[in-house]
Amino acid sequence: MRKTELQRFRKLLEAEKERVVKSMTQHEKIIRGQDGESGGPTRGHSNHLADQGTDEYQYEATIHTANTEGRYLYHIEEALARIEDGSYGKCERCQGKIAMDRLKALPHARLCIECKEKEEEGAV
Ligand SMILES: [Zn+2]
Secondary structure (H helix, E strand, O other): OOOOHHHHHHHHHHHHHHHHHHHHHHOOOOOHHOOOOOOOOOOOOOOOOHHHHHHHHHHHHHHHHHHHHHHHHHHHHHHHHHHHOOHHHHHHHHOOOOOOOOOOOOOOOOOOHHHHHHHHOOOO
């Protein structure tokens, strides 16, 4: 891959990383706030069971999102490391080239489309 292309992917990944980190910080605040301070406009009069149910659901959803983001962040960091060591754009399984279109759609991809499909089928 050409250097200019690598730079472009690095920028893309770094911007994405920043976005995910910000979002994660936000979610962590929500998760921590939940078992921390009492108060807040919704907490004061929680006689409404329905409201509480919604809160709980949102809490679960937030944790789920935070977990997904954590994994995603890991993949982004891995991709950045691969740019550093020069293995970016190479499939981890077959060592073939990952198609440019695939990388553009999914800059943190670590498998080519053929290997990814095989992995999803479970035929490893
Ligand atoms: Zn492959």
